[in-house]
Structures are given as C-alpha cells and as structure tokens.
Amino acid sequence: MTSHDGTLRVLSTSDLAGIDISLADVVHTVEGAYRTLHAGHSDNPRKLTVKPPDGHSVSYAMLGRDGTRDVVAIKTSYKHGLDKSRDEQHYYTSLTIYDDVTGLPVAMMDCSRIGSLRTPAVSALIARECARPGARSALVIGTGTQGRLALPFMLTTLPGLERLMVFGTHSDGIAAVRAELRAHFPDREVEIVTDVRAAAHDADIVVATAGAHTPAAVESDWLEPGALSILVGHGLAPSTLHRADRVIATSEAQMNVTGTDMADDEGELPAVDTEFPPVLAGLTAGRHHAEERIFAYNSGLVVTDIALGHRFAQLALARNLGTEVALWK
Template sequence: MDVLWLEQTDVKSVIDMHLTIYAVENGFREHGLKKVQMPPKSYLYFDKHNGDLRTMPSFMEGQDIAGVKIVTVHPDNREKGFPTVMAVIILNSTETGAPLAIMDGTHITDMRTGAAGGVAAKYLARPDAHVVGMVGTGGQARTQLLALSEVMDIEEVKITCRNTAHCDSFQKDMQKVINCDFTHKGSINDVCNCDVLVTTTPVREPVVRSEWICEGTHINAIGADAMGKQELDSTLLKRSRIIVDDMAQASHSGEINIPLSTGVISQSDIHAELGEVVAGTKPGRQSDEEVTIFDSTGLAVQDLVTANVVYKKAIAMGIGKMIKLF
C-alpha cells in the first residue's frame, strides 16, 4: 500500500497563511455546527525531561476526512538546537481506514495556530483595530502576527520579550513581510496599550495584569495549552467576554483552566466557542468598550483541515514521495 510522504519543505511549498486562514475558519465553522468528532487531546508528561507528547484525532463529517496529529512540546529544546514543538500528521481514508499521507506537522501547527488567532481577531477585535501588542517573540509569535496582517490593517506593532536579541530578530524578520512601524517596549505593561494583544509565552504564572488592559482590547491568549499554564491575571478574565476554541479542552488545558479550578470564574462565564461565533449561532463582540479574550488551545480539526489542503495540493502538483508502508 502506497502512502504519500511529505517533508517539511514539501508542506511549506504548498501552503501560505491566506489559504490556512480559509481552511481553519471553515474548520471552526464545522466545529461550531457540531459536525466534527474530536475528543480532547490526550497527554503523556515527561517530567524528567520537561516535555510532553499529545495525540489529537479528529473526523470532519461534512468533508469526510479524518486523521491524527502526534505532537511533542519541549520548552528546553531551543537550547539544544531543536524546535520546541515537533509534530507528525497522518491522514486516513474514512472508507478503508488506510493511511493516505504522512506529513510534517510542525509547520502546520505553527500556521494553523497563527490562523486561529487571525480568525479570532476577524470576529472579535474592533473594526478600527490597528495597533498590535506582542508578549513573546518566538516562532508562534511570527505566525500570529502574519495571520493578523491578513485580517486587519496593522499600523504599529509593539513588542517585548526577555531577550533583546530575540526582539531584534523578530522585528528584522517580520518587517520583510509586514509594512508597519515596530516599537520595542521595556515592559509588558507598555505593550498592553494596544488594540489587539497577543501572548505566546509558556509561563505558569500570569504576566498580564487586568489593570494594564484598556477597554475595547481584544486578546489572543495562545501560550496556555496545558494544565497549569496561565498568562493572564484571573481577574482580567472575570471582566472580559471569553471565547474558547473548545470548551472541554480549554477547561483542562487552556487559559481558563486555573481560573475555573480556583473558582474565580465558572462555566457560565464562558460566552461561546469560536466556531459558534463563526457559524453565527452566537454573537461575538457586543460593543467597542468590551474586552474580548480568545483562549486558544489548538484543535485537532485545525490540523486536519490544513493537512487536507496540503495533501490535495501536493497530489495535484506532484509534490512529495510515495512510500510503501504495508
């Protein structure tokens, strides 16, 4: 049985952010319409090595596609010369169960997570939003900003991180693709004075305080993707309209996991899932003064729809290598 093998260079050659946003928005819509089978991601924790392995299966009924992503997250990998996040995605035939493709999922993970932030800002940020604040300037920050540039007219990007060299590298790279002003800020407080705030840190103690956030701000909270992680002050969530990507998954591993477990907020404080807003079954932002938060944990359906686009384009363009698996 032949299976299509796609290396990271193959994946990068057939996907861009515009196409990824289109696919991910469609995936959220189907999820909001309850047409996706997707159990919460499962974890194996490697405490000795400060890392974990996650499995993320999904089945999109409307498009009749299924697959699974296996992804590892090791925050110390940067010092070892490896990516923090590494992933493999397998697409399967729903008719026979046979694998159709095995591909690099690392680039897809970066792109679809960025795309989710773009979709969230499209539906939740104020229409006149032009200033972006970035807390963290790693690889995920790049795709987050790239996605935002697809859905809003960015005039200024305020950045801050613990390593000045990383800030400089981020600005140098992103100025090549986004024509706007970049401003280095010495504190997170200064960065928070923006229209759309993006947090992409792996912290387990909040780094953004409620009093720093102005009315009307939209926040894409990206970093908290496992139990015990938290980037935002719990009181900030209490005063905001909270939109999650998936209620079950966010409750145990998203930005809301600690505020929920400590009783600062309850399930009733969660306004909607992003897919419900995209599908139009629940409203998004209700006023220009409202603070909105998108709690992104990363959904298997995002990987699935993006990988399916990659697979179809690779087949059409004759990209990749057919390997005999069985």
C-alpha cells in the same frame, strides 16, 4: 489523492517548506474547518495528554474527522525539555491523514509548519470577530514560532491596524518577527517594546504566544476597557481571564485540560461564555459592546490541522513531493 494500497506518502519538513501558500488561503481553510465543525459535519474529540510527574515533557494525541473533505486524521505532539531553555528543547509533531471514502491513506507529514500557520490564523480570526470596532493597535508577546506570524495574519484579517508592537527576549526571534512582517507586508514596521505594562495599556489586542519562561505577565488592570486578550502560550496573568467581562474559547473542554496554569487560588477556571465556532457562524456575539474586556483562549482544534494538512497534501502531491513508504507491505 490517496496513496496506493499498502503504501504511505511521507511529507518531510523540507517537502512542506517548499510549498507556497498565502496567508489568505490559510485563513480561508481554517475558517472553513470551524464552520464545518459547528454545522455538525466534523468531529473533534478532546485531546489526550500525558506528562511525567516532574513536568519535563508533555505529549498529546488528537483524533478528528473532517466532514467536508471526508478524511480522518490523527495528530501527535511531543515536547521534551520544558524545564530547559528553548534552545535545549525537543519538539516533534506529526499528522497522518486517511481518505474515509476509499479507506486508503493520504499522507503522513511533519505537522510543525501546519501548526505554525494554523494557530496565528485562528488568533487573527478571533481578532476579526472579537476586537472592538475600529481597533488600531496590537501587541504580540513572544517571538517564537507562533509569535512570528501573529502580526502578518492579523493584518490579513484586520488591515486597519496601525500600531504593531512586539515584546520578546530573544534577539534572533525579534529579527525573525521583523523578517516575517517584511516578507508579507513590506510597507509595515513593527515596534519592539520593553515596557510590557505600557504597551498592554496602549493595545486594543494583546496576543500572548511566549514560552513558559517569559518574564511578561499582563494583568487585567493594565488593559483598557474594550481590550481583547488572546492566550496561545504564556504572557497573560490569570487575572485577565478571571476579571474578563466575556470569556471565549476555541474549546472549553480543551481549555480545562491545557489551561490549568490560569486557574485561581482554588484551582478553578471560570465558565466560558461562548465557544468560538458559533461566533464565526454568527449565532453568538463575539462581543456585546465596545467597552467589554474579552479574554479568548486559543488552544487549537485538530480539525483545523486536518483541513490545513489536507490542503498541504493536495499541493505536495500535485508536485509529486514526498516519499512512498511500503509501511503495510
């Protein structure tokens, strides 16, 4: 599956957009990446972050190795215009994969679609493992890239969900949420809510995916006992973390880097009770009892990007998609 020596297969946004992949396939791929990491066969060092003093942009670099696929990859992410509206922001992310058996490059690709699938798949896995038994209602805050697929993925892992709620402030985003749900689950309807407090009170699961400018900030005392709150972007107040009965993170180290906006008045974050990989492996509990309020921090791990990116590369190369670039000639 590797490129010829001295060349690199580049997969563009449009190349990847034309590839069909089921939600179940994505969930299976992401779950496998977590299990491989927990087994000690993969490496996922802490991400590097740089940000200018005025906070108008943020950049990340992430290196990882997938021990199941024997590949090494580097992901970069750059967002500009954090002080501006969503329409004025610029965001670029890429993933470059190398075969660690042959030593040859596999592909370099736009990572935006991979991220838009990987993150809600992780939230859906967290919901499957940590929601209280018999969970029937879910609230998604935000209608951007992550919010649009949050409900379809949760229905993939928790088909018993009955009430599906979304809070958003952008009409185009709300329309996109409806379209995504209809595309994957044509018999299901989403309820657009305007009273976040009432909706959070009624929700067994709250997934916060909104941007930094969202007016939503769910407080701990808005949530019923047993509620699960998952933070992906913004939309949860720090009290949901600090007053939780149980705190779970995909990576405590990454939470301490990227979750500083959830710190208390002393600038501190609470200790994590468990990371998510051992929960998936069945070594630690997602929850101990039905009344626990659980906070989960979904920061994303590069090993999941690598696994899903490798899956996309397989599908793309089978269709001879992409452009060969003689980068090293």
